[in-house]
Amino acid sequence: MDTMTLWHVTGWEFAALALAALLVGFSKTAVSGANTVSLAVFAAVLPARASTGVLLPVLIAGDVLAVLTYRRHAHWPTLWRLFPAVAAGVVVGTVFLMWADDRIVRTSIGAILLVMAGVTVWRRRTADAEAEPEPVTSRAGRLKARSYGVMGGFTTMVANAGGPVMSMYLLS
Template sequence: MDTTPIWALAALAAAATLVGFSKTAVSGANTVSLAVFAAVLPARESTGVLLPVLLVGDVLAVLTYRRHAHWPTLWRLFPAVAVGVVAGTVFMTWADDAAVRLSIGAILLLMAGVTMWRRRTAAEEKPEVVGRGGRTKARSYGVLGGFTTMVANAGGPVMSLYLLSAGFRKLGFLGTSAWFFLIVNASKVPFSVGLGLIDGRSLLLDAGLALFVIPGALIGRACVNRIDQRRFERLVIGATVLGGLQLLLG
């Protein structure tokens, strides 16, 4: 990180702006950001650099949508998510940079595939009563979300699929997602510090990148009611696939 070139810093700044945008407009779009971070920085260390940036976006999202959260859904998810976070931490204790890079790439491609599958079947599915995703579904999504968010900060697509399948409308979706990731990402900080992923140098870089999250969040808030969701999802999926392939083949 000490010798990061200007073009790489510009790419990280753009990715940080997208984090802010995703937190207040299209949850899960920051899979593009994690691909950029993992491509520019050493893959393992990139997860620690990205986490405080995500937390800044989470705070802004909670300030914007704090009144729209569905807390019964959150309490149903948290125990399973904790199991996933612990499993992800165990994985990170032995995984080297190459293993983390391959894992992030595979997770990105998996999430892109699941998202495309969800888009094709959404029209045929009958929405459930809001917040009534069964316990088995909550546990499976929770464990997977906890693992992916700990290993790759890639829990967004997993939880997006769960909240959509549970019948959440836009504001309830954004409010529940905002509180979920603020709490989960904050709980990951001690684990990341213990793994050596967050230190003084990474926080110094984060201090600069955090400034770019704010305009991204403001743009997202202004666009949330105007955005063409389906077109944007296509762009996100395409960029995610390219990012995942770059990490797997790079």
């Protein structure tokens, strides 16, 4: 197994990684788009497959602090309803990472970030025209929850970018 070392990282690249890690903290608070920039920086400086693993402990630490802070405000039935679909997405993402080389993962991360940015812009432009959301108990609502769950699990596993997908679902 090929292990990654950080000896090849220059001072400027290390500073970019440090700034990107700081942006992860901002993304867990009020600046939700900051995580997209940090994902792109990590994938640009480090090998793409390794960047997801290096960034993961930073994201987990932020998630643990967020859960400890906001656990009383969470709607747990909604989150538990998403869990099976998210778990399936994580499994699909794991299989993809086992198969894909660094070039494919780098391209996938870029594509995921571009799609997330496009969907965010589209949703903001159509926010006023949208109808009432489907209840989760309806067939369309369940399909929507499963789709977002699988996408969230896959994007979390491949690019550490499941946050925007889950935000889109929860805000819809």
